[in-house]
Amino acid sequence: MVEKDPQISALDVGELDIFVDSMEPSQIELIGNQSWVDWHIRLQKLNQQAVLEASSIQEELTKETLISSGKLPVLVYEAICIQVWRLKIYPQILKLEPAPVNTFGIYMVLYHEAAAVGLLETVLFHDDGAHCVSEVAGDLIDYAELECETAVEELDRQKRDLQFDISMRCISVVRYLAEQMEQAGIGALISTSLYKTHDVPSLMAHLLQLAPWRRNNEKGDLEVFN
Numbered sequence: 001m002v003e004k005d006p007q008i009s010a011l012d013v014g015e016l017d018i019f020v021d022s023m024e025p026s027q028i029e030l031i032g033n034q035s036w037v038d039w040h041i042r043l044q045k046l047n048q049q050a051v052l053e054a055s056s057i058q059e060e061l062t063k064e065t066l067i068s069s070g071k072l073p074v075l076v077y078e079a080i081c082i083q084v085w086r087l088k089i090y091p092q093i094l095k096l097e098p099a100p101v102n103t104f105g106i107y108m109v110l111y112h113e114a115a116a117v118g119l120l121e122t123v124l125f126h127d128d129g130a131h132c133v134s135e136v137a138g139d140l141i142d143y144a145e146l147e148c149e150t151a152v153e154e155l156d157r158q159k160r161d162l163q164f165d166i167s168m169r170c171i172s173v174v175r176y177l178a179e180q181m182e183q184a185g186i187g188a189l190i191s192t193s194l195y196k197t198h199d200v201p202s203l204m205a206h207l208l209q210l211a212p213w214r215r216n217n218e219k220g221d222l223e224v225f226n
Helices: 015-019 034-055 060-067 070-097 104-124 127-132 134-155 161-179 187-197 200-210
Strands: 213-217 222-226
Touching: 015 034, 015 200, 034 060, 034 104, 034 134, 060 070, 060 104, 060 127, 070 104, 070 127, 070 134, 104 127, 104 161, 127 134, 127 161, 134 161, 134 187, 134 200, 161 187, 187 200
Parallel strands: none
Antiparallel strands: 213 222
């Protein structure tokens, strides 16, 4: 008799609860120190585990634990925090050192944003996830709208794949919030952000026209972001 392969996991036994319980918003001035690096590694593993569970039709324990612990707003804060770092602090770093010898630390910070947004995208597919971010939904829409604009303006995305990945995932985040805003009880707040604060329908129409998720590679073959 052939034994069934064990489920693939990015986490060791007991790590899920420990990692989620330890989630706290980053302080922007501490980004890059050892405690922040440890937090980044935990976030990366949580994101990997959530994707594994969703893609292999396992019980989505990571999603359930994040929601029951009320930790989704931390992910929203992390995405916004790194966005501020990327837009305000990173350019100053490049002014001081235009061609840094060691770019690993910088890439780690940028990837932290991608991990936070990726985990949000996975969890917000479900309506209970949208309800969990109701108090910060306006901030999340503001963040996602700016990233969607980045997708429109992206002219050299082959060299900025990580940022482009974040922008594409933000389109999904906006979609999930819009679809589930009534069930989550945040309809009025989201509607104001979508239609008054940001003209999201026009932005989405522009995106549909440009279709930045489609491109031809060097061989001329069509590639579609998935």
